[in-house]
Amino acid sequence: MNVLILIPAHNEVETLSAVIREVRNDVPALPILVVDDASTDGTGEILPGLGVRWLQLSQHLGIGGAMRAGLRFARFEGFDTVVRLDADGQHQAAEIPDLLDHLETENIDAVVGSRFHGSQGFRTRGALRGAQWALGRFLSLVTGSPVTDPTSGFWAFGAEALKLLGDHYPRGYSEPELYLFLHRNALVVREVGVTMRSRQGGRSTLTPTRSAITLVRIAINMIVVPLRRMVRRHPDV
């Protein structure tokens, strides 16, 4: 496997350096690409000093746009596996080898780290946890695979997933739609248990208004995505 660590970042100047140090410490052999999604807090200014490859989007596109740009970069540079790690410090780099091991040894196209899959660590609570549970149950029913953490951003994508997602990674807060999209396009996703932390700094972009809009968008996608046609895959990885 030729693996790239992809870190999309929007206004994560407080945590990005620490995340990269952790990746270097835990998986030193793996190259890192940071995609700065038009940050306004100085994230872009620290990139040259971090010793990583980086892309800078001229306009804020959200996680979907940052991931599409990063995945196309990976395709062009000849990588066949990409691990998405969030820049807020929630994901632990030490878990990356386990994700990659599952991807390599099982006949699957993507692996996602679930904080509710029998592991310890930070877990959401209250209404948010209730919504995640309900969404997870729905996705489990539709995809036929257990989904316990439908909003996890800790993914590893194999070659077939790269062919699709460089052009079609969903927009917005896309994790639930990602499950459906990959399933609709006949790709296999497996969940594995990981330990996550709470956000280590900065602020979430999910305001109450955005959360409400996101929920409506997710509800629409749950109906529409399974009805879409399969998309054509990019021929080269």
Add this chain to the structure above:
Amino acid sequence: MFDPVQVLAVGLSAFLLLLVLELVRRHLLGEDYAFIWISGAVILLALSTQRTALDRTAEWLGVRYGPALLLMLLGVFVFVALLFFSVIISRQRLQIERLIEDQALLEARLKDVEANDADSLGDDSSA
């Protein structure tokens, strides 16, 4: 018989048609999108001038007052026009996002090329 409502409907339809043609003439409205407005204005103008046909159609549909049918058709037209433009905007949004992503990729590749050129120049100098 002089019907103020009919005169108003004819006048507004004619005004809309002339406005659209003028916007196209001044290159402020593309011909691709003008057709929907021209079609709508022509249909509205035709129905406004043919009061008898309008009344008969309204009666057939169970609408008691002919101009009310005109208003309903106008509402449907506006809905269709908005939907049409939403589809166009959605497509253009995808295109714009793709351009922004590609721009970032090109800038990164340019940086790499410049870095390689600088390294080559450095090697040549030291040689």
